[in-house]
Amino acid sequence: MAAIGGPTPSRALAAAAPRRWRPDAAALYFTAFTLLLYLPLALLVLFSFNASRTMAFPIKGWTLDWYAQAWQSPGLRQALANSLAVALGSSLAATVLGSLAAVAVLRFRFPGRRLLLTVATLPLVVPSIVLAVALLAGATQVNSLLAAAAPGLESARLKPFSLWTVGISHVVIALPMVILIVAARLVGIPRRLEEAAMDLGCSYWGAQRRVTLPLARPAILAAFLTAFSSSFDEFGTAFLLAGTRQTLPTYLYSQLRSAYKLPMVVAAAAVIIVASLLLVAATELLRRNGETRSEGA
Amino acid sequence: MKSARTVMWLALPPALWLTAFFLMPMAGMLLTSLQGGEGGAGLGLAQYRALLGSPRYLRELGQTSLVSAVVAGLSVLFAYPLAWFLAFRGGQRRALLLLILMAPGWVSYLLRVFAWKLMLGTGGALNQVLLTLGLLREPAPWLLYSMSAVVAVLVYVWIPFAALPIFAALERIDRSLLEAAADLGARPWQAFRHVTLPLSLPGVSAAFCLVFIPTLGEYVTPLLVGGPRGQLFGNLVQSQFQKAMNWPLGAAMSLMMLLVAVPVMLLLARLGRLDLGEG
Numbered sequence: 161m162a163a164i165g166g167p168t169p170s171r172a173l174a175a176a177a178p179r180r181w182r183p184d185a186a187a188l189y190f191t192a193f194t195l196l197l198y199l200p201l202a203l204l205v206l207f208s209f210n211a212s213r214t215m216a217f218p219i220k221g222w223t224l225d226w227y228a229q230a231w232q233s234p235g236l237r238q239a240l241a242n243s244l245a246v247a248l249g250s251s252l253a254a255t256v257l258g259s260l261a262a263v264a265v266l267r268f269r270f271p272g273r274r275l276l277l278t279v280a281t282l283p284l285v286v287p288s289i290v291l292a293v294a295l296l297a298g299a300t301q302v303n304s305l306l307a308a309a310a311p312g313l314e315s316a317r318l319k320p321f322s323l324w325t326v327g328i329s330h331v332v333i334a335l336p337m338v339i340l341i342v343a344a345r346l347v348g349i350p351r352r353l354e355e356a357a358m359d360l361g362c363s364y365w366g367a368q369r370r371v372t373l374p375l376a377r378p379a380i381l382a383a384f385l386t387a388f389s390s391s392f393d394e395f396g397t398a399f400l401l402a403g404t405r406q407t408l409p410t411y412l413y414s415q416l417r418s419a420y421k422l423p424m425v426v427a428a429a430a431v432i433i434v435a436s437l438l439l440v441a442a443t444e445l446l447r448r449n450g451e452t453r454s455e456g457a
Numbered sequence: 458m459k460s461a462r463t464v465m466w467l468a469l470p471p472a473l474w475l476t477a478f479f480l481m482p483m484a485g486m487l488l489t490s491l492q493g494g495e496g497g498a499g500l501g502l503a504q505y506r507a508l509l510g511s512p513r514y515l516r517e518l519g520q521t522s523l524v525s526a527v528v529a530g531l532s533v534l535f536a537y538p539l540a541w542f543l544a545f546r547g548g549q550r551r552a553l554l555l556l557i558l559m560a561p562g563w564v565s566y567l568l569r570v571f572a573w574k575l576m577l578g579t580g581g582a583l584n585q586v587l588l589t590l591g592l593l594r595e596p597a598p599w600l601l602y603s604m605s606a607v608v609a610v611l612v613y614v615w616i617p618f619a620a621l622p623i624f625a626a627l628e629r630i631d632r633s634l635l636e637a638a639a640d641l642g643a644r645p646w647q648a649f650r651h652v653t654l655p656l657s658l659p660g661v662s663a664a665f666c667l668v669f670i671p672t673l674g675e676y677v678t679p680l681l682v683g684g685p686r687g688q689l690f691g692n693l694v695q696s697q698f699q700k701a702m703n704w705p706l707g708a709a710m711s712l713m714m715l716l717v718a719v720p721v722m723l724l725l726a727r728l729g730r731l732d733l734g735e736g
Contacts, residue, residue: 166639187546189542190538190542193539193616194571197613197617198561200569201569203575203576204575214499215578233608253474257474260466260468260471261472264467264471270461270464272468273468273470276468282479285509285666286715287675288674289691289694290674291673293698294482294486294707297490297704298483298486299482300481301486301488302481333500335471382675393563394567395566395567396676399693399695409565409567416681429565432565433564433565433566436564440556441560
């Protein structure tokens with residue numbers, strides 16, 4: 161954190177920061193608060209190397225046993241596989257659906273445009289527990305209707321408690337984020353570029369594929385990574401919807417109660433924390449790369 | 458027309474998805490909440506009568522709304538100076554600093570709450586510090602398992618997200634307005650009070666909503682650090698689906714929760730816009 165201000169602020173932003181950076185109350189507050197935000201996470205990572213089973217100071221000694229234990233735990237592996245499958249599937253679906261919606265809403269005027277935008281962003285203001293309850297209730301209602309109308313279709317039912325409903329809820333949760341990220345990028349891509357491509361003989365979809373898509377790719381990738389990490393970490397709907405299956409967060413939660421398994425859970429948590437921080441940094445780098453590249457163009 | 462077909466291919470898949478997996482489930486929830494009356498079959502308002510007739514449910518919902526407002530208010534209060542620092546003092550490194558501030562927000566929410574459980578527990582860091590300082594004689598169990606623990610942890614969890622919309626609003630402020638205020642003799646505090654603060658209110662209300670809504674439906678943090686005295690309305694809903702298995706009642710409770718959320722959002726949206734208009 162010592163590098164926060166840096167000795168020489170750039171001239172480019174001189175208007176925003178008229179004077180040389182100096183430690184003042186706001187800077188101290190920011191530094192202290194940021195450290196406080198990281199402190200619990202750092203402690204968790206620290207305790208993951210603690211040789212003692214109790215999560216308390218002083219540290220008794222250092223070990224990697226908990227990591228080995230976590231790595232070998234079949235329950236953890238299964239939960240990780242489930243989480244990866246759900247996160248991959250749901251973030252791919254959300255990225256495709258959200259990007260389509262962003263292009264439609266931003267580039268076209270059509271009846272229902274506002275409605276689509278409103279409904280797509282509505283999940284932002286619905287608590288996740290309500291979303292989960294709605295999916296449970298909705299799937300059950302549709303299933304009972306199906307059972308009455310077409311009894312032969314038992315196998316085609318959407319099981320209310322399953323990884324499928326978890327994934328579906330994650331798509332609904334991620335859609336607004338994807339739309340916002342992709343739309344923010346599309347605003348910066350002039351329509352003229354597409355139109356020029358079409359004047360030169362491209363079809364609409366050809367122009368999308370050859371012009372818009374490459375320019376929007378960093379944003380689309382950032383949206384995908386955002387959706388992926390939000391699904392991978394999501395607990396609120398997964399806990400209600402997963403039933404007997406487990407995602408990584410619900411598995412970790414189920415293990416928290418046992419003092420015996422706790423060190424292993426902490427080790428797994430430490431890995432997830434560090435991986436998430438790296439993923440966030442990568443996403444941001446991608447997004448910014450895309451921005452600067454098109455500014456230069 | 459050609460573009461009409463293009464739009465259809467673009468808009469139809471997301472529209473269908475949202476209809477099938479968001480709007481229809483919402484309707485299904487409404488339908489479910491109308492079931493399970495005294496007679497068993499048929500639809501009715503039995504669940505709502507049970508909810509409105511019992512002071513316990515209403516009290517819980519009221520308390521949860523209050524807790525959500527407190528959490529949202531505190532998050533905004535703590536996040537504002539962070540956002541202000543980034544927007545006005547961040548300089549060239551502001552993007553990096555914003556990333557540093559936001560990154561913990563993207564770490565698994567369950568794990569962040571769990572990390573606090575370690576901090577607040579009897580063997581945790583906070584107790585150790587208090588013991589070392591001689592402020593406590595023995596580890597205090599009351600740091601954990603209370604409504605204040607729930608509020609503290611939720612504020613911690615939400616601060617990075619609350620800072621983002623405030624930062625965005627502060628960034629948009631035309632710096633020449635502040636120069637004008639200074640030229641006209643306003644002290645920094647006066648300029649903040651009469652220029653910066655009013656212009657940042659849309660961001661503040663967005664931040665408030667961003668925290669208020671999820672906290673209203675919160676049930677995970679109470680499970681981990683709340684204890685019996687730190688439970689929220691979301692825990693009542695959750696128990697209808699995992700313990701009591703009373704789905705109609707749980708569905709009705711979820712809808713009541715939305716009824717609290719919607720007016721708050723509309724009110725804050727209006728507040729934000731009004732102040733934007735004044736500026």
